[in-house]
């Protein structure tokens with residue numbers, strides 16, 4: 001009997017598949033649908049200190065190979081997500097949940113994590129350092145000094161399990177530099193990758209962009225980004241100390257994609273674009289497909305192949 005169970009932050013999850021922050025997780029209804037699905041957990045939309053409307057629409061566009069989005073962090077505010085998740089947690093004390101949050105500077109990050117601590121939340125916090133879609137705001141994850149400063153400041157006060165959502169990196173030296181910073185802190189995990197920022201998708205019949213914000217520039221997800229996602233998962237798996245686990249996000253739409261992310265070192269995978277297209281039923285299909293692959297290959301649990309990607313000697 002194969003098992004797709006996993007552990008993150010010393011917490012048990014009966015399945016290694018869940019949603020990516022931002023997708024199907026913006027309000028209580030969507031979170032409840034995820035909670036009832038085959039996903040082992042959920043992560044909320046990144047909560048900010050105050051609720052946000054986000055960018056003008058159209059701000060999301062699905063394509064045959066993935067998606068482009070410039071949502072601009074529309075969310076109900078962190079307090080809302082903490083209230084909903086703490087209530088769901090009471091109903092299901094055995095389940096473990098993730099709450100995502102993001103501040104626009106280190107002081108805001110500290111305030112957000114204070115809110116988490118005061119709320120009595122006992123799950124895992126994901127600090128989003130990689131939203132590419134707030135006009136005028138750079139992706140924190142590309143400012144190495146700021147990431148170092150945020151983590152140094154955060155870990156002085158926040159004592160609960162915390163992971164960070166990173167943007168994709170494209171340079172080996174950047175993998176080295178970021179890993180050196182991350183290894184200094186007691187992170188539960190690193191989640192790679194967020195969308196590839198500031199791509200451009202064009203409707204050639206209309207000779208026009210497809211989303212309104214930022215003249216059509218937006219985060220790219222789906223098939224386009226799987227090779228980049230796998231590279232970031234494996235690069236950090238190779239470089240981070242083993243207590244820091246990897247969550248793999250990017251380009252997952254079938255069991256094979258999940259198998260590849262785990263082979264690269266992921267302990268959990270998150271699904272974005274494909275979940276947006278297929279809805280929460282996708283988790284039953286993905287779980288079936290992953291189990292079939294494991295059965296064919298004679299693997300009983302994900303530890304049997306996690307990180308075991310082979311190189312060509």
Ligand SMILES: O=C1NC(=O)NC(C(=O)O)N1
Pocket residue numbers: 022069070071072073074128130131132133134194195219220
């Ligand atoms: O972190 C994020 N990544 C994205 O691709 N989009 C959202 C957003 O725009 O809110 N945030």
